[in-house]
Amino acid sequence: MSNLSNALPFARAGWYLFPSYWDGERHTPCVAWSTKSSDSSAQVEEWAEKLPGCYFCVNLKASNVIVIDVDNKNGKNGSEVMAEYEPLPGTMKSITPNNGEHYFFEGSCAMGANKLGEGVDIPGMVPLPGQHAKGKGLYELIQRGKPAPLPQWVVEKAGKPKERKEDPSVSLVELDQPENIQRAVSWLQTHAEEAIEGDGGDQTTYNIACRVRDMGVSESMASELMLEHWNETRAFPPWTTDELTKKVANAYRYALDRPGNATPEAIFPDTSRSTSIIRCAADITDKDIQPREWLMWSRYLRRNVTVTVAPGGAGKSALNIVECLALASGETLTENEVKQQTPVWYYNTEDDFDELNRRIRAAAVYHKITKDALKYFYYTSGRTQPLILVADDRKHGLVVNEKAVTWLIQEIKRRHAGLFVLDPFVRCHRVSENDNNAIDLVVQQLQRVADTTNCAISIVHHVSKGSTDVHGNLDKVRGASALASAVRIAHTFYSMSVKEAKDYGMSGSERLKYARLDNAKANLTPRNTTEAWYAHRSVPMRWDSDETVGTISNVKIEGVRKESQEKSITESVFRMVAPGTEVSVYNLSTEIANSGVVKLTSRSIQRKIESAFFAAQRRDSYSWVMFIDEATGTKKIQCKEVL
Numbered sequence: 313m314s315n316l317s318n319a320l321p322f323a324r325a326g327w328y329l330f331p332s333y334w335d336g337e338r339h340t341p342c343v344a345w346s347t348k349s350s351d352s353s354a355q356v357e358e359w360a361e362k363l364p365g366c367y368f369c370v371n372l373k374a375s376n377v378i379v380i381d382v383d384n385k386n387g388k389n390g391s392e393v394m395a396e397y398e399p400l401p402g403t404m405k406s407i408t409p410n411n412g413e414h415y416f417f418e419g420s421c422a423m424g425a426n427k428l429g430e431g432v433d434i435p436g437m438v439p440l441p442g443q444h445a446k447g448k449g450l451y452e453l454i455q456r457g458k459p460a461p462l463p464q465w466v467v468e469k470a471g472k473p474k475e476r477k478e479d480p481s482v483s484l485v486e487l488d489q490p491e492n493i494q495r496a497v498s499w500l501q502t503h504a505e506e507a508i509e510g511d512g513g514d515q516t517t518y519n520i521a522c523r524v525r526d527m528g529v530s531e532s533m534a535s536e537l538m539l540e541h542w543n544e545t546r547a548f549p550p551w552t553t554d555e556l557t558k559k560v561a562n563a564y565r566y567a568l569d570r571p572g573n574a575t576p577e578a579i580f581p582d583t584s585r586s587t588s589i590i591r592c593a594a595d596i597t598d599k600d601i602q603p604r605e606w607l608m609w610s611r612y613l614r615r616n617v618t619v620t621v622a623p624g625g626a627g628k629s630a631l632n633i634v635e636c637l638a639l640a641s642g643e644t645l646t647e648n649e650v651k652q653q654t655p656v657w658y659y660n661t662e663d664d665f666d667e668l669n670r671r672i673r674a675a676a677v678y679h680k681i682t683k684d685a686l687k688y689f690y691y692t693s694g695r696t697q698p699l700i701l702v703a704d705d706r707k708h709g710l711v712v713n714e715k716a717v718t719w720l721i722q723e724i725k726r727r728h729a730g731l732f733v734l735d736p737f738v739r740c741h742r743v744s745e746n747d748n749n750a751i752d753l754v755v756q757q758l759q760r761v762a763d764t765t766n767c768a769i770s771i772v773h774h775v776s777k778g779s780t781d782v783h784g785n786l787d788k789v790r791g792a793s794a795l796a797s798a799v800r801i802a803h804t805f806y807s808m809s810v811k812e813a814k815d816y817g818m819s820g821s822e823r824l825k826y827a828r829l830d831n832a833k834a835n836l837t838p839r840n841t842t843e844a845w846y847a848h849r850s851v852p853m854r855w856d857s858d859e860t861v862g863t864i865s866n867v868k869i870e871g872v873r874k875e876s877q878e879k880s881i882t883e884s885v886f887r888m889v890a891p892g893t894e895v896s897v898y899n900l901s902t903e904i905a906n907s908g909v910v911k912l913t914s915r916s917i918q919r920k921i922e923s924a925f926f927a928a929q930r931r932d933s934y935s936w937v938m939f940i941d942e943a944t945g946t947k948k949i950q951c952k953e954v955l
Contacts, residue, residue, distance in 0.1 A: 316360040318442040319368040323356050326725055326764060328374035329440065331359040331366040334448040345371055345437060351764070367443040372436055373473075376722055378421055378462050381433040382413040388431030397428070397469075403460035406441035409449025414438055418726070419462030422471035434470055481564075485528045485572035492528035492575055493537070499527070500542040507547045517547065517556070521563035526574035531564040605766075606651040607639055607730050610831060612768040613801060614730065617758050619737070621789050622805035623775045626827045627848055630864040631805060632658065632733050632772060633675045639731055641685035647829065647844035647866045654688070654730025657723070661694035661739035668693055674851040674861035690727055694739065701757045702750065703742040710743065710753055717757050724765040732761070735772040737795070745791030755798040775804075784830035802833035808845075816869065817877040817910035824848075826867070845869045877910045881920050882929065884909055885949055891934055894950040897921050925949055 323329055328349040331342040342363055343349075349371035350356065359366065372379055380400070382390035390412065394400075404416040421427075427434040439445055441453035485492075504520050507513035520542065524534040535557045543550045551559065564571075572578050605614035612618055612635075622628035631646070638645040642653030660668055668691055676686060699720065703711050724732055734740055743750035762769045774790045784804055786796045796802065806828055808816075813823035829844040847867045850860035884904045889895050901918035904910070910917065921938075928937040935954050940947055 313442065315367045315443050316357065319356055319360075319440055320353055322368075322370065322440055323351050323353050324766070326351050326375065326721070327377065327440075328371040329356055329368045330371060330437075331363050332369045332439070332445070333363075333366055334445045336447060339369060339437070339439065339445070341369070341437075342366060345369070349374055351375075365446055367439060367445045369437050369439050369443075372438065373420070373423070376418060376420065377459060378417045378419050378423075378466070379435060379438050380413075380415040380417070380428065380466065381435050381438065382415070383410070383431040383433065384412055385410045390429075390431030393429035393432050398463075398465065401460045401463065402455070402457070404441065404453070404457055405455035407452045407454055409445075409451070414441070414451070416441070416459040417462040417466070418459045419467070420473045421462065421467045422473055424470075427470040428466070481571075483528070483571040484578040485575050487528055487530040487571065488533050489528060492572075493533065495575075496524050496527045496529050496534075496537055497541050500524070500537060500546075504542055504546060509549060513547070514559075517551065517559045518563055521560045522567045522569075523574070524560075525563055525567055525571050526569060528572035528575040528577075530571075531560060534564075535560045607654055607768050608635060608646075609649045609651055611635065611648045611801070611803070612639070612731055612770060614766050614768050615762050616801060617755060617762060617769040617771065617799045618801040618803070619771050619773055619789070619795060619799045620803050620805055621773050621775050621786065621832065623807070626805050626807050627846065627862075627864050628772050628805050629660065629663070629735055630671065630675070630848070630862060631827075631829070631846060632735055632770065633671055634679065634864055635770075636689055636691075636731065636733060637672075637675055637679060637681050637685070640688040641681050643679075643681075643685075645679050645865070646846075652730065655727050656689055656731040656733070657727060657729040658689070658691040658733045658735070659694055659699060660691070660735045661698045662736065663693060664695050665693045670853065670861045671863070674853065675863040678849055678851050678863045678865065690729065698739045699734070700742055701740050702754045704744065704747075704750060710750055712753070712757060717761065720761055721764050724761065724767055729765070729767055731768045731770060732765075733770040733772070734758070735770075737771040737773040740771075748794040751791065752794040752798055755795060759798070771799075783828060784832045786832040796833070799833065802831075804830050804832050806830075814908075815911065817880050817912075826869075827864075843869060877912065878920055878924065880909050881917055882924050885921060885925065885936060886929075886931060889936060889949050889951045891951050891953055894948045897938065897947040897949060900949060921949070922947065930954065 319329055328351050330345040330349040332339045332345075333342065334340070342359070356368065359368075370377065380394075382394055384391055400415055406414045406416075408414060421434065423434045423436050425433045439451045441451055444450045500520075504523075505516050507516040507520070521534060521538065524537060525531075529537065538560065539553060539556060543556055606612070607614065620628055620632070634645050635648075636656040636658050638650050639652075639654050639656050642650055644650045658668075663671070672686075672689070672691065675681075699716060701713055701716055701720075703713065720732075737754075738745065741750075741754045743754065745751065758769045758771065761767075773795065783806060786802050786804070787793075789796050808818075808823040808826040808828065810823065812828075825848050827846050827848075829846065845867050846864045849863050849865055851863055852860050881904060884907070885900055888900055888903065897918055901914045901921060904917050905912065905914035912920075925936060925938040928935045930936075933954050934951055936949055936951050938947055938949055
């Protein structure tokens with residue numbers, strides 16, 4: 313296996329890699345590995361193409377991986393030192409060319425030489441298992457599998473990782489680049505404020521010096537530029553050279569942000585483009601075409617974000633819980649077929665753990681899900697501490713919560729979750745729902761999570777006001793249209809309307825038992841033409857209690873319609889035939905047909921009445937039964953009190 317083919321699976325798993333050569337004494341990275349390592353397969357392929365003969369190492373801290381490096385050379389006997397500790401758990405392991413050992417674990421601790429004793433290091437980078445370093449040898453992978461969690465005793469012995477704070481004096485870019493100097497000159501001449509003595513001129517001057525610093529200009533150059541292009545025309549009165557130099561020095565000494573943070577290079581760090589991203593369609597072969605990785609047909613697709621738009625009370629959370637149970641168990645429990653069984657993570661920011669326990673338990677009981685399947689259903693209540701991905705800060709504008717995004721990626725990978733559900737979307741951000749740029753930035757973070765973890769993301773969102781033309785209408789999404797535009801898969805979920813209930817022959821309150829799922833954005837599948845209906849179910853929680861908890865199941869609307877029609881006809885007969893009276897079946901069917909309660913002919917209604925009342929129907933202390941009047945031969949329904 314080549315170094316490239318061996319490295320690609322690690323990159324796809326989220327390990328941050330970089331190319332290296334062996335110089336005869338040490339590993340020599342070909343890039344600034346602490347900042348330029350990458351988990352992009354395309355980047356790894358590009359490095360392999362441009363640097364023939366290189367091998368790949370892993371940036372362990374960025375990959376959330378710890379390696380216990382056991383050296384047995386130069387008088388060191390790391391294996392003997394390790395024998396003094398408790399045995400390491402089974403985990404990924406490779407053997408080094410010098411008969412050393414690399415044990416790979418998931419987690420973090422302090423790194424450095426001899427952290428666990430003489431000859432036992434915890435390095436920041438090592439060659440990937442399976443890589444061949446020319447001139448050094450093969451790092452043979454002898455134990456495969458996912459890295460095990462880092463044992464606690466290792467953290468206690470090595471120490472916890474130190475949090476590094478950025479040094480504000482260290483520039484983000486190379487200072488005094490010609491284009492950055494020109495940008496600073498242009499800004500000083502046309503946009504810099506005037507500094508007026510007695511009107512905040514001192515603070516204005518300090519702010520301008522900070523801005524020039526942000527543009528990637530050194531302290532000495534900033535003094536020159538401000539003296540030449542700003543001081544004489546925009547400072548009243550102008551500062552002396554010594555005074556202005558001191559102001560600039562204070563800006564470079566006390567500013568909190570790092571120099572160069574406002575340069576294009578810092579704002580857009582990945583401006584370079586590789587020719588490998590430009591391809592020719594004629595090169596596509598059958599083996600290049602891979603099937604889409606659907607978890608649940610037309611609903612959830614790996615590396616894609618699905619939005620479900622629903623009003624309150626429709627049962628969207630109940631639907632999500634049942635879908636999670638379906639994927640965790642591998643059983644199709646809804647209208648949409650399960651294509652892959654996978655662990656799932658349901659993150660609800662409205663209900664507490666007690667309520668989630670009830671709802672998940674009720675759904676599992678109703679759908680007969682085993683305890684083994686529930687091992688793959690993870691859930692979180694974010695009620696007291698929502699997962700905030702993006703916020704709109706008054707001082708800094710839109711800010712991405714990188715720690716939260718990183719944590720989310722790590723936890724999804726840790727559980728191998730194929731689906732992550734965020735219910736509802738509104739509580740994962742603190743931006744205006746009507747701001748397209750802000751909402752698009754939030755969705756970008758979720759798409760980034762989906763791409764990095766190879767999972768499907770499901771977000772549940774509320775609808776705008778209005779109840780007409782709702783089924784499959786993504787324009788009903790509340791807030792900015794950017795949400796609807798950014799996702800590739802979308803559905804609406806609404807309770808049965810009054811009109812639909814009438815069409816299906818249901819009574820008023822009965823319609824609230826049913827909700828309808830419609831495809832609202834079918835870019836990746838054929839648009840559904842059939843209706844997917846779901847019914848609310850009540851599940852008893854205790855044998856000695858009348859309390860129930862709701863769940864949901866899919867139903868065939870024709871069966872619901874038939875059941876509802878028969879029920880509506882029976883209820884009509886009960887109302888029309890009073891105790892102690894009798895009415896002909898013909899007259900009953902005609903009157904029911906004229907009332908419009910059901911969409912059937914009077915003859916069809918008559919047959920249903922005859923079938924339903926062939927045997928006596930009883931309610932409370934009354935009984936309704938059909939008989940034939942001997943005098944006229946007419947079929948009638950009679951109601952009598954049952955003693």
